[in-house]
Amino acid sequence: MKLRDLATPALVVDVAALEHNLEAMAKELPGTRLRPHVKATKCSALAKRQAALGHRSFCCATLREIEGMAAAGLGDDLLLANETLDARRLGRLDARVTVAVDSPETVEAAANGGVHEVLVDVNVGLPRCGCAAEDAGRIADLARRRGLTVRGVMGYEGHVMPLAERAQRKQACDASMAKLRAAHALVGGDVISAGGTGTFDLNDVATEIQAGSYSLMDTYYAKLGMPFRLAFCIWSTVVSANQTFAVCDAGLKSLGMDHGNPTIDGAKVWFCSDEHVTFSRDAESDEPLAARVGDRVRVWPAHIDPTIAYHERLHLVSGEQVIEVWPIDLRGW
């Protein structure tokens, strides 16, 4: 199928950019040095490409993601990098599943759910899940007493990712990882799991990096000057236009909005409605705004994760040709 003939709005992926990103990361962090996070892309077909490049351990944020990865034959080493109070769906799977625990209740849930392995999740500065570093040994002991194998620690330095300067990120990452290292000394085990796309080459404490966004990127991460290309956008049709502004058929239900408006090349985005983006010519651009009714425009999302979660499939595009369609099969909970 031609890209032109695709019904809109549709997620399209530039295959060359995707492959560039996957290969650049696999070179930097080969094999199990990367534990690709599937939450950003929610697509087991994309995960299979990562596996083909040598990564066989994966990271998930939801039970559904773990189940889908196991069903796709990618269950060699799945980490639920999140807390759950009901792990029974995980204990049933024919897959190696490790879960994050940060409290007596989550240890109990893992044991009761039939999960055998855990990581102790440590708060390394982002106010979200994770126990205090000094409590990590106590949680590990609890887990061992419940018969669980403690593989090590994890801690996500999510507050570091948006820092604009590389040196700032390095400094903040080091401070976070000092906490994780201290926790690891109390916990033991082989695994120190941490990091993300924003610190993939800055974090020198983690034994494995949990990066996901790097494969497709977004306009927010693209500002950080990393060696990854913007590889996906919303393919959209201009459905209405006048001399002042134009309207295309992407909108709040096809775009995660927590990082702000999407970007349209050469245009100024006014606002998004449920099924529309209103935009005009960018006064600072030399390019005239091509916006006649029926034209197609690329809408670049600001945040990949909540954008992908709205869509049913990724359309892989090479030039003007749609060469493959991948289901976004890991949505929901």
Added chain:
Amino acid sequence: MKLRDLATPALVVDVAALEHNLEAMAKELPGTRLRPHVKATKCSALAKRQAALGHRSFCCATLREIEGMAAAGLGDDLLLANETLDARRLGRLDARVTVAVDSPETVEAAANGGVHEVLVDVNVGLPRCGCAAEDAGRIADLARRRGLTVRGVMGYEGHVMPLAERAQRKQACDASMAKLRAAHALVGGDVISAGGTGTFDLNDVATEIQAGSYSLMDTYYAKLGMPFRLAFCIWSTVVSANQTFAVCDAGLKSLGMDHGNPTIDGAKVWFCSDEHVTFSRDAESDEPLAARVGDRVRVWPAHIDPTIAYHERLHLVSGEQVIEVWPIDLRGW
């Protein structure tokens, strides 16, 4: 099933509040005076409740919504209140379908797609779709020359909805409707379709009101002091907690964020991550924050439309009992 046993995050609907809202609106705008918009709720089972209360004409924003409503046996009078450049999926349906047109291209698409009836969409002040009021007659003439029946006009005064004061909304609505009335004089036809939840009892020009959010509401609309109750929320589990803050398992992938953070009763929401909301005790609240690991909390979304679009089903709840589950079957495009 008990509410307590529901896997989280889950959309839950208070049946009594929903029924209150549906009945209050049906009393104010009986039968075809209301054309319920399905875009907010994307649920044909909910639309069937509206139909049972006497509304047999419905409003949709996407082709998928129209198809789903037709498949559900609710195809008596479906309006695509949106522009499309490819109406062929509509022309195939065994349903009465009317589409909005605002340009020669959209007229052509309707005719080529096998659609028989149109409304001329008029820009009444919101910079989005719709032709200028003075062009409406020309668009109607074009449509008639292409063999289409022009039923009248539509125009959505979306910019009026968020105005906090009722008197402000009334004034702005009147100004918008003056434009729509002028366009109608040029177009003719029986239908003047306009309005929304924020102007349902202020718009005295429209022959039918396109309201959708009223059935379940959100915290944004709830501030307007209308006779509708907040009827849905995200049912969520506290998965991590300490003395300073707690974290529950709703997040950016279960909440539309364009209207800002959700609300948790008695709590201060710090921020949302992909699968988490971090919150603390509200310093101004007298209530202690009940936030032990395993507790359930109600997370009230700020914007209904992009919230519902993330979810697979509505769980209807009466007291502590889940009494029915409705698929959110009209998602996607």
